[in-house]
Amino acid sequence: MNASRPPTLEDVAARAGVSRALVSIVVRGVPGASEPTRQRVLEVADELGYRPDSRARLLAGRRSRLLGVTLALDHPFHADLAEGLYSAAERHGYEVVLSAVTRDRNSRRAIDTLLDYRCAAALLIGPPVREPWLSALAERLPVIVLGQRSRSRAVDVIRTADEAGMRLAVDHLVALGHGEIAHVDGARGPGAAARRGGYRSAMRRHDLTPRVVAGGPAEEDGAAAARALHTAPPTAVLTYNDRCAVGLLDVFVRSGIAVPGTVSVVGYDDSQVARLPYLRLTTVSQDAAQLATLAVRRAVARLEHEPVSERELVLTPHLVVRGTTAPPR
Amino acid sequence: MNASRPPTLEDVAARAGVSRALVSIVVRGVPGASEPTRQRVLEVADELGYRPDSRARLLAGRRSRLLGVTLALDHPFHADLAEGLYSAAERHGYEVVLSAVTRDRNSRRAIDTLLDYRCAAALLIGPPVREPWLSALAERLPVIVLGQRSRSRAVDVIRTADEAGMRLAVDHLVALGHGEIAHVDGARGPGAAARRGGYRSAMRRHDLTPRVVAGGPAEEDGAAAARALHTAPPTAVLTYNDRCAVGLLDVFVRSGIAVPGTVSVVGYDDSQVARLPYLRLTTVSQDAAQLATLAVRRAVARLEHEPVSERELVLTPHLVVRGTTAPPR
């Protein structure tokens, strides 16, 4: 089963008849070797199937080129962000290491493992971290919080303007002629407060009465809200996120409430579920790819001590109108 | 932003007035230090906030205690497995490193990064790997394939008996009185062939005519199948997995086909979506936690050269009857 030890820099050097340092220079692609030598070394390297040992590389290097990322495995939007992070990191010549937050592995644990790898920076997609600890963390390495606000002034934040997103959604519904627009909120989830606030002020701006229903981040929260709404359904509902909308939709459809015939529904995130052909959920897009790109760029800027003007980068969301919204009645 | 270098073993040793080796012994919890010394060192260690550098630890150690895991981020069942892997690994004193397979990062890339970390073993949840390469991989380190068959005789496999699972489902439906039972398959997805075969033979055993509809692993595949089934719906449908069932369900419900009133539906995986209160999907359970435990145990057995009797461990699935199945008509 097991084989011999993988080839090392030394093996390549020996075979190519040069020094280890030279091989190091060549495989890293930095200047300092003649073209013929470079060719020869590269040839030998892949003849031997050489791959640099990243433990050693990380240990020896002055700066670590490793971006640590925390995320929740069961959240589609997090998956989208992570995917974007991988590509963006690669473009900048950085590596990514994932650390999952699960039911019996909290954010703190997840971050600790990242720290044990001596990551250069931490990108936090996962659930929020308690304030004092977050600031302490930021003293050890650059910390980028993705997709949500942070009270800590020590971290960078890359997020979408939640208030604006909610306003977009409300405006869209009002333009369609809706007046009774409810919001199923995200309880204490990331960004929930901002979205609730954005909804409220957008409603007020149209002289409409806000109606907030208790919700949460998952499908079942949306489903529960749908049941709560059942006795006196509004003409439109704005949910905290897409997952929540999915649960809500399902219960509506089952109980004979047509969408968008009787009730219009708008989600939030534009995660992959929203695009499913059979759902075609109208939703507020957060553009995960762009958030990811900016997050990596920011991390790199911090690591390479480039000047940074704004600690917080706030993207403008946009509305993706699909099939779950229509004029009332 | 950045702070001073994190404390090292040396720092702890100096502060505690002992040698580095002793500190190493203490923090690893291995025998070889007196109780008073142990106490003192531990005290100093967390006074300094010492955390071992895992790069160095991995590099210096003879064997690596690192389990590499590939997974697809957008698959709920993979998330369940990964979660189980984390806990199981912890119980055995191993670490886990995740490597995601995404649209622009294939299994091969994902595994390469794992190799670069010099993982002790590779646990593959993600999409299948081409055969010659898989066997080559298995020559370098123990490889455990999770949740699907493998043609390579060089790897360990921990999976559920898909044929039996399908039989369970068919038997359940037949017991309820169903005769027209269709199967929406998983195309070339992992385990799809086995499930298709299991379905066919179970049907034959009951003298029923199999009806296989082209499907796939995602919600939209189920939705497409539902539309295909629409003209002549069977009385029950068995899908390749839960996600597929969700898409199917949604289209059915929207087009007025009551579930389980008109059509019964059975999923596969018992992933978290199946348990959603509003879905209550009858499904075949794969017991992710158990699969994960066995996978880690097997990896450890290989690494510690314990004898292994069966290369392939096949769990018996069981049916979880919820709300999407009922007698026909």
Place this chain on the structure above:
DNA sequence: CTGAAAGCGCTAACAA
């Protein structure tokens, strides 16, 4: 029970 010393595979100054 404790300490000294030799690496693990690599990077990065510095010499040649």
Place this chain on the structure above:
DNA sequence: TTGTTAGCGCTTTCAG
């Protein structure tokens, strides 16, 4: 352009 030489922070013999 190339080779030499120190480490990076830890584990692991091997003496004391």
